[in-house]
Amino acid sequence: MSRRFGHAALIGRPNVGKSTLLNRIVDAPLAIVTHKPQTTRHRIMGIHSEARGQIVFVDTPGLHRRRDHALNRRLNRIAADTSRGVDVLVLVIDATRQTDEDDLALAQVAQHEGQSILVINKIDLLKDRAELLKLTERWVAGADFKAVVYVSALRNDGVEDLLSEVFKALPEGEPAYPEDQFTDRSERFLAAEMVREQLMLQLHQEIPYGLSVIVERFERTGTRIEIDALIVVSEDRHKGMVIGRQGQVLKRVGSRARAAIGELLGERVHLNLHVRTRKGWIDDEGQLDELGYSR
Numbered sequence: 047m048s049r050r051f052g053h054a055a056l057i058g059r060p061n062v063g064k065s066t067l068l069n070r071i072v073d074a075p076l077a078i079v080t081h082k083p084q085t086t087r088h089r090i091m092g093i094h095s096e097a098r099g100q101i102v103f104v105d106t107p108g109l110h111r112r113r114d115h116a117l118n119r120r121l122n123r124i125a126a127d128t129s130r131g132v133d134v135l136v137l138v139i140d141a142t143r144q145t146d147e148d149d150l151a152l153a154q155v156a157q158h159e160g161q162s163i164l165v166i167n168k169i170d171l172l173k174d175r176a177e178l179l180k181l182t183e184r185w186v187a188g189a190d191f192k193a194v195v196y197v198s199a200l201r202n203d204g205v206e207d208l209l210s211e212v213f214k215a216l217p218e219g220e221p222a223y224p225e226d227q228f229t230d231r232s233e234r235f236l237a238a239e240m241v242r243e244q245l246m247l248q249l250h251q252e253i254p255y256g257l258s259v260i261v262e263r264f265e266r267t268g269t270r271i272e273i274d275a276l277i278v279v280s281e282d283r284h285k286g287m288v289i290g291r292q293g294q295v296l297k298r299v300g301s302r303a304r305a306a307i308g309e310l311l312g313e314r315v316h317l318n319l320h321v322r323t324r325k326g327w328i329d330d331e332g333q334l335d336e337l338g339y340s341r
């Protein structure tokens with residue numbers, strides 16, 4: 047059997063479960079997952095390798111209706127750029143809830159020249175199978191999908207079916223990455239994302255949007271990895287919230303992130319966190335560059 051190789055983009059509105067699905071596929075906490083929408087800000091690749099071949103999955107930030115911040119405009123552009131030039135578009139929707147932001151993603155599928163697959167995710171939350179049929183009929187009418195796959199990323203149901211459908215849609219080809227590599231991202235980047243994940247879990251709704259994490263030092267000493275990470279907030283009053291009374295919040299973030307990074311990399315980690323205010327960074331093109339957001 048000849049092997050297949052290609053790229054598949056996961057698209058869909060924020061919070062439908064794209065990151066959870068990507069983590070299932072690569073079997074690692076690669077894309078950060080929280081209960082808050084707009085978590086994914088960067089383009090992340092997850093590489094799946096097996097006997098049938100290799101699929102490079104590209105996770106994209108969910109498309110946003112609001113274009114009033116420079117950050118949102120960049121996120122929408124990354125999502126649109128990513129879906130061009132891939133072999134397969136995988137549109138993910140939430141079985142329990144659709145909004146007009148899903149229509150933005152559907153329009154992207156309708157324009158795509160390659161093949162597309164529809165993933166109806168979170169089926170664990172759906173009690174009535176008849177609902178699922180109605181939902182499917184409605185969505186397949188909107189674009190020319192090669193397949194429809196029912197998934198619960200949370201319970202790891204249907205992920206294998208999705209992989210089979212993607213392989214069918216890919217051209218023959220040899221793997222481009224070593225078989226043990228599961229992402230294109232550096233360990234440094236993954237460490238910063240894990241600190242950001244913990245911050246988002248610990249803080250209130252308002253702050254995480256204006257918050258970024260930079261790893262300033264990532265160094266292997268004999269027995270462990272030493273990491274210095276800087277947390278950037280956009281307002282002074284947020285600094286206190288990140289630190290918490292007697293440093294409690296920051297301490298909790300630090301110990302959980304340290305454990306998560308250690309687990310992902312399989313090594314002992316020492317993590318130092320610092321907090322600094324940079325006013326208005328989410329609207330400042332220069333600071334967005336510096337913080338690593340691609341243009």
Ligand SMILES: Nc1nc2c(ncn2[C@@H]2O[C@H](COP(=O)(O)OP(=O)(O)OP(=O)(O)O)[C@@H](O)[C@H]2O)c(=O)[nH]1
Binds near residue numbers: 082107
């Ligand atoms: N019940 C259930 N919840 C799910 C499932 N998949 C994802 N979720 C939850 O849905 C929420 C959003 O998941 P994410 O994976 O962050 O969604 P996303 O599409 O990557 O969101 P953005 O990063 O904002 O684009 C999280 O709370 C997940 O735990 C599923 O199959 N079933």
